[in-house]
Amino acid sequence: xRAVIPYKKQNAKSRLSPVLSLEEREHFVELMLRDVVKSLQxxxxxxxxxxxxxxxxxxxxxxxxxxxxxxxxxxxINEYLxxxxxxxxxxxxxxxxxxxxxxxxxxxxxxxVTIVPGKGGGTNVLFIKNPDKFRVKYYGSxxxxxxxxxxxxxxxxxxxxxFLLSTDIDEPHDLVEVMLHGHGAxxxxxxxxxxxxxxxxxxxxxx
Amino acid sequence: xRAVIPYKKQNAKSRLSPVLSLEEREHFVELMLRDVVKSLQxxxxxxxxxxxxxxxxxxxxxxxxxxxxxxxxxxxINEYLxxxxxxxxxxxxxxxxxxxxxxxxxxxxxxxVTIVPGKGGGTNVLFIKNPDKFRVKYYGSxxxxxxxxxxxxxxxxxxxxxFLLSTDIDEPHDLVEVMLHGHGAxxxxxxxxxxxxxxxxxxxxxx
Numbered sequence: 001x002r003a004v005i006p007y008k009k010q011n012a013k014s015r016l017s018p019v020l021s022l023e024e025r026e027h028f029v030e031l032m033l034r035d036v037v038k039s040l041q042x043x044x045x046x047x048x049x050x051x052x053x054x055x056x057x058x059x060x061x062x063x064x065x066x067x068x069x070x071x072x073x074x075x076x077i078n079e080y081l082x083x084x085x086x087x088x089x090x091x092x093x094x095x096x097x098x099x100x101x102x103x104x105x106x107x108x109x110x111x112x113v114t115i116v117p118g119k120g121g122g123t124n125v126l127f128i129k130n131p132d133k134f135r136v137k138y139y140g141s142x143x144x145x146x147x148x149x150x151x152x153x154x155x156x157x158x159x160x161x162x163f164l165l166s167t168d169i170d171e172p173h174d175l176v177e178v179m180l181h182g183h184g185a186x187x188x189x190x191x192x193x194x195x196x197x198x199x200x201x202x203x204x205x206x207x
Numbered sequence: 208x209r210a211v212i213p214y215k216k217q218n219a220k221s222r223l224s225p226v227l228s229l230e231e232r233e234h235f236v237e238l239m240l241r242d243v244v245k246s247l248q249x250x251x252x253x254x255x256x257x258x259x260x261x262x263x264x265x266x267x268x269x270x271x272x273x274x275x276x277x278x279x280x281x282x283x284i285n286e287y288l289x290x291x292x293x294x295x296x297x298x299x300x301x302x303x304x305x306x307x308x309x310x311x312x313x314x315x316x317x318x319x320v321t322i323v324p325g326k327g328g329g330t331n332v333l334f335i336k337n338p339d340k341f342r343v344k345y346y347g348s349x350x351x352x353x354x355x356x357x358x359x360x361x362x363x364x365x366x367x368x369x370f371l372l373s374t375d376i377d378e379p380h381d382l383v384e385v386m387l388h389g390h391g392a393x394x395x396x397x398x399x400x401x402x403x404x405x406x407x408x409x410x411x412x413x414x
Contacts, residue, residue, distance in 0.1 A: 117370060117387070117388065119370075119384070120380065120383060120384075120411075121383065121387055121403070141387075141403070143387060144387070159388075161369050161370050161371050162368050162369065162370055163324060163326075163368050163369055163370045163372070163373035164368050165370070166370035166373070173327065176327060176328065177326070177327075180324070180328055180348075180350060180351070181324065181366075196328070196348070204327075
């Protein structure tokens with residue numbers, strides 16, 4: 001089995017711009033990538049591909065394969081799926097709360113396709129046992145898209161229920177979750193940079 | 208083991224007021240309660256207590272015990288914990304996506320206290336094996352409060368990671384999750400009432 005992480009660094013995470021500058025966001029995106037790669041490695045995944053464009057620098061010290069593509073996310077991954085002939089886990093780079101245990105759990109699922117939903121109808125992780133019998137359709141209600149594609153392709157489905165994996169880090173309030181439930185380099189960065197404000201309602205970020 | 212559900216119907220869920228009237232919110236809150244009770248019952252929990260105030264009507268056809276308290280949430284539950292002498296699961300009434308499998312899983316956890324985090328530092332479910340060795344402190348960063356209280360009381364802790372249980376239904380965008388991942392009466396209500404709008408970003412509710 002192998003893993004692939006789509007990665008975009010340049011001007012990434014613009015919705016975090018109220019609390020992080022462009023430079024800080026690009027640095028933070030790299031820290032999140034490092035945490036995702038580390039959890040995959042600690043789960044025993046040896047073949048890790050990072051799918052990116054030539055203009056998006058992947059740190060040189062990461063023990064990963066870098067695959068360049070100029071296509072958009074869906075085209076790039078679907079082209080990738082045609083080249084791999086083994087089970088593949090597609091995991092987003094903005095999931096720094098992923099743990100090795102999540103990866104091991106997901107890789108042990110019996111069904112053909114495991115879908116980890118993100119908030120708002122998204123898909124945060126996909127584990128595809130037969131890459132020739134699946135294609136991706138991210139954006140919009142990708143969770144429903146992926147359920148439908150698996151059904152069309154007669155692949156059995158498992159929905160993996162995880163708060164930590166449902167939380168992709170897009171908006172300032174997501175950083176609170178990294179502080180409370182994260183680990184590694186991204187948690188360290190957020191904890192050093194921000195404080196939290198507690199009141200009667202949900203915890204809020206403050207600078 | 209038994210379960211307790213704190214319940215407030217009157218003027219509940221004011222943050223849903225942009226999309227639901229007072230009457231609709233009170234109706235929806237009751238449907239969510241029904242879904243939570245049903246999942247507990249389907250998981251084999253026979254002793255279900257609903258903790259409420261005399262002015263908050265609990266539907267008469269539910270097979271539950273009703274306990275009235277005029278105290279605030281923390282005082283009411285802590286008083287309750289002094290009266291029970293068996294493992295107790297405290298579950299919020301606004302978690303209609305809970306399934307019987309979640310309840311069975313949680314009741315099988317080996318540790319003394321199971322904490323199911325909600326978004327923004329909240330606590331959505333607590334399973335307390337030794338109610339005489341725990342007290343609750345909801346509001347604000349209750350997740351951290353409950354971790355600290357368990358440590359002070361020398362109770363071992365398990366953090367239960369669930370997207371469906373992390374999603375308490377407070378705001379309009381939470382209703383999207385009920386449509387996509389829910390079941391039962393609350394899902395039926397939301398699905399009949401709303402449609403969703405899909406674009407490139409997260410799925411949005413539309414009326």
